[in-house]
Amino acid sequence: MKISIIMGSISDREIADKIVKKIREFDIDYDVKVISAHRALNLLEDYVKGEEKETGVFIGIAGKAAHLAGVIAGMTIRPVIGVPVKSSTMDGLDSLLSTVQMPSGVPVATVAINGGENAAILACQILSLSDESLQKKLRDMKTQMVEKIKNTEYKYEG
Numbered sequence: 001m002k003i004s005i006i007m008g009s010i011s012d013r014e015i016a017d018k019i020v021k022k023i024r025e026f027d028i029d030y031d032v033k034v035i036s037a038h039r040a041l042n043l044l045e046d047y048v049k050g051e052e053k054e055t056g057v058f059i060g061i062a063g064k065a066a067h068l069a070g071v072i073a074g075m076t077i078r079p080v081i082g083v084p085v086k087s088s089t090m091d092g093l094d095s096l097l098s099t100v101q102m103p104s105g106v107p108v109a110t111v112a113i114n115g116g117e118n119a120a121i122l123a124c125q126i127l128s129l130s131d132e133s134l135q136k137k138l139r140d141m142k143t144q145m146v147e148k149i150k151n152t153e154y155k156y157e158g
Ligand code: RP5
Pocket: 007, 008, 009, 010, 011, 012, 036, 061, 062, 063, 064, 065, 085
């Protein structure tokens, strides 16, 4: 199973890069497309329906009136993760609310504004339910986080 990532515009590529970087660390198959729900709805439906069988998790990245992840969720029974993108005028609050405030029956697991890395980790955690080697990689990541914290020292430099 792969992770299918869709961004609403090529201007979202910085967030897509964060996701791809993390997914590659876990050595998981992925696919990335630029398809706006507003500008190319039929294309989006063709893609989601076409990829659903091979896809374990969809990730939708969008800013402003960010309906992309919600629209994807309306088209598939696969889990959908939404990444709201920080917009220039409203700091991403517009994107966050557009992504997270889904009607009952159509969930989107929404991460923080620009939270690409967490979207990737969450997608890998979902895929790991049926992949023991991926579970081990995720456990190793947690161990490394603990080690990093243990090795972090504070020194007053005032
Ligand atoms: C959204 O509108 C995109 O996801 C992007 O974050 C935002 C602006 O898109 P562009 O006008 O830069 O293409 O659909």
